[in-house]
Amino acid sequence: MREKGKNIKGPIAVTRSSLPPLEEYVEMLKPLWESAWLTNMGDYHEELKRQLKIYLKTQNLELFVNGHMALELALQALGLKGEVITTPFSFASTTHAIVRNGLTPVFGDIDPENYTLDAERLEDRITENTCAILPVHVYGNLCDVDRIQEIADRHGLKVIYDAAHTFGEELDGRGVAELGDLSMFSFHATKVFHSIEGGAVSYRDPGLADRLYQLKNFGIMNSESVEYVGANGKMNEFQAAMGLCNLRHIDQEIAKRKRLADHYRKRLSNTEGICLCSENPRVRSNYAYMPVVFDGYKKNRDQVFEELARADIHARKYFYPCINSYACYRGLFDEKETPVAARISRQVLTLPLYAELDPEIVDRICDLILV
Numbered sequence: 001m002r003e004k005g006k007n008i009k010g011p012i013a014v015t016r017s018s019l020p021p022l023e024e025y026v027e028m029l030k031p032l033w034e035s036a037w038l039t040n041m042g043d044y045h046e047e048l049k050r051q052l053k054i055y056l057k058t059q060n061l062e063l064f065v066n067g068h069m070a071l072e073l074a075l076q077a078l079g080l081k082g083e084v085i086t087t088p089f090s091f092a093s094t095t096h097a098i099v100r101n102g103l104t105p106v107f108g109d110i111d112p113e114n115y116t117l118d119a120e121r122l123e124d125r126i127t128e129n130t131c132a133i134l135p136v137h138v139y140g141n142l143c144d145v146d147r148i149q150e151i152a153d154r155h156g157l158k159v160i161y162d163a164a165h166t167f168g169e170e171l172d173g174r175g176v177a178e179l180g181d182l183s184m185f186s187f188h189a190t191k192v193f194h195s196i197e198g199g200a201v202s203y204r205d206p207g208l209a210d211r212l213y214q215l216k217n218f219g220i221m222n223s224e225s226v227e228y229v230g231a232n233g234k235m236n237e238f239q240a241a242m243g244l245c246n247l248r249h250i251d252q253e254i255a256k257r258k259r260l261a262d263h264y265r266k267r268l269s270n271t272e273g274i275c276l277c278s279e280n281p282r283v284r285s286n287y288a289y290m291p292v293v294f295d296g297y298k299k300n301r302d303q304v305f306e307e308l309a310r311a312d313i314h315a316r317k318y319f320y321p322c323i324n325s326y327a328c329y330r331g332l333f334d335e336k337e338t339p340v341a342a343r344i345s346r347q348v349l350t351l352p353l354y355a356e357l358d359p360e361i362v363d364r365i366c367d368l369i370l371v
């Protein structure tokens with residue numbers, strides 16, 4: 001038994017990137033020095049794509065330099081015009097991708113239980129200009145996907161999921177990559193699975209393959225023809241190599257996260273004023289985040305945040321503020337239109353959670369919260 005309190009020195013961040021054994025990565029670099037093929041859809045790029053299709057259980061997948069670029073180019077690939085209904089309770093990327101495509105975001109409120117776009121009230125936001133719905137599987141909590149699809153079908157709308165938090169999750173044994181018209185995954189260093197920076201788009205219509213591929217390569221069709229106003233969204237070989245290494249260990253990583261998440265749950269559930277997301281038995285979870293909502297607890301979110309910070313434990317106000325109150329969108333939106341999102345963003349804290357986190361630190365965090 002390790003002594004209580006040991007190993008609790010030094011700052012604890014909300015997350016810490018997983019790394020494969022160094023030798024594994026170095027081994028992967030050798031062929032790159034031989035071929036000198038460093039980017040532009042090299043062997044590792046193709047191999048990662050192949051393996052991810054299997055892991056994510058999807059037929060159609062394209063890799064990108066990061067998740068944001070994947071989302072931005074996915075929206076461009078669909079050739080959308082008009083309004084896109086989305087959630088203000090997300091990372092900046094979700095709405096920025098809409099705006100940077102010349103589309104208009106329209107914010108719907110979130111479900112008070114799982115914090116994803118509230119499907120019940122989604123239809124109120126649809127106008128004759130609506131072209132798509134862009135919901136987010138927040139913290140890995142799946143959206144009400146059946147309801148959203150039913151509404152989208154009835155109104156002829158595209159559904160694009162921001163699945164940045166949902167790597168490897170399954171619903172009734174089906175990969176989440178199969179949901180909607182398109183899903184975007186992020187492989188950023190802070191995510192459950194990463195390629196340092198990186199991302200992917202899974203898609204239903206195989207007809208999108210060429211367009212997605214060309215859009216991430218400046219819209220170049222062939223050496224003499226440029227068909228689209230594309231961007232540079234290519235994943236390079238060093239990223240793909242990291243992805244391939246990390247993919248070998250992903251199931252153990254998720255298992256470690258699960259143990260820690262269960263530990264948090266055991267300590268924090270059944271405490272008046274502390275709300276944890278309920279677990280959905282239909283979903284194979286990836287335990288990406290440990291969100292806790294303080295609603296009527298003896299301490300509010302900001303107090304808990306400060307107390308943890310004084311102990312050099314750095315939780316994250318994620319997501320705060322809501323996107324519809326960002327300075328860059330000032331005057332365009334009103335956070336009051338999405339009161340649930342506004343409230344949750346002031347009550348939520350994501351606690352440190354990563355595979356190598358010491359369970360003793362989980363106890364220490366819970367002690368600090370519960371005292």
Ligand SMILES: *Cc1c(COP(=O)(O)O)cnc(C)c1O
Nearest residue numbers: 066067068091093164186187188
């Ligand atoms: C991480 C993240 C993104 C952006 O992904 P990057 O790979 O960092 O570009 C988009 N949406 C959400 C919800 C995210 O958490």
